[in-house]
Amino acid sequence: MARPLDALVIGGDHHAVEALGLQAALVDMPEKGLVPELCEAFGAILRAVRTRPVLSAMAFYTGIWGLFSLVVSWMPTILMKAGWPQAVAGLFSSSASLAGIITAVAFGLLSYRVTGRRKLIIVLAGFTTAAFVGLLCFSVAMGNYTLAAVSLPLIGLAAYAGASLSLTAANESVDGEHVGAVNGLVLGCALLVGGVLYPYAVGAIRDMTGSFTAGFLAVAISTFLLCVVAPLFGFDEGKSQVQSPEAAVRSEVPAAEAA
Numbered sequence: 001m002a003r004p005l006d007a008l009v010i011g012g013d014h015h016a017v018e019a020l021g022l023q024a025a026l027v028d029m030p031e032k033g034l035v036p037e038l039c040e041a042f043g044a045i046l047r048a049v050r051t052r053p054v055l056s057a058m059a060f061y062t063g064i065w066g067l068f069s070l071v072v073s074w075m076p077t078i079l080m081k082a083g084w085p086q087a088v089a090g091l092f093s094s095s096a097s098l099a100g101i102i103t104a105v106a107f108g109l110l111s112y113r114v115t116g117r118r119k120l121i122i123v124l125a126g127f128t129t130a131a132f133v134g135l136l137c138f139s140v141a142m143g144n145y146t147l148a149a150v151s152l153p154l155i156g157l158a159a160y161a162g163a164s165l166s167l168t169a170a171n172e173s174v175d176g177e178h179v180g181a182v183n184g185l186v187l188g189c190a191l192l193v194g195g196v197l198y199p200y201a202v203g204a205i206r207d208m209t210g211s212f213t214a215g216f217l218a219v220a221i222s223t224f225l226l227c228v229v230a231p232l233f234g235f236d237e238g239k240s241q242v243q244s245p246e247a248a249v250r251s252e253v254p255a256a257e258a259a
Helices: 004-010 014-032 034-049 052-081 087-094 095-109 113-140 145-172 176-209 213-233 245-259
Strands: none
Touching: 014 213, 052 087, 052 095, 052 113, 052 145, 052 176, 052 213, 087 145, 095 145, 113 145, 113 213, 145 176, 145 213, 176 213
């Protein structure tokens, strides 16, 4: 005797079989935890975007990552056109990252000691970075490439100091299980916008004007806006009040027990 499923197939009702299979797959998905995990991850991203320290870190990292991408992309070309050997031009172009390691580690270790002064330090680091970018712009415009090379490690020292504290504050503004989402937002935004847009924009401005000066000036202005203005008005010293559903449940349990 043919089974009901065989009858459906023999009768040509393939759509009914597909519907049964789809229904079974949808029923199995929550048991596997795929849909709840995806929804939770998406909710974590939305909650992270609503916190001011995370937004501030996204802006700060976009500014410095765009700056470093610009330096690595165009400074070797500028220095080599000025007659510098290729190896020396490459070394000085990477000096911002080499010098920045010092302040990144130092301020990362001191982050808990300066909790109440993070905003001030981040804003000062951003202002110092913007000032040294202005010095870089001036030196490129004047053709003083030795001064331009000297300004690069100074940019790295200032930028990485603020970046370390900014990311620490962003991670501490959310619950522990959402730190990964915060890191993904901050670094992803910096890589996508700063790592792609900045070198392209400066190259396009160079094609239109025939000089790197206007492009570097635009980068100096954007550095000031993203690394000084954004942390100044968008940074919050306190921990975010936006809780995840799990954290809210955990906070309600002691209250219910006490009652």
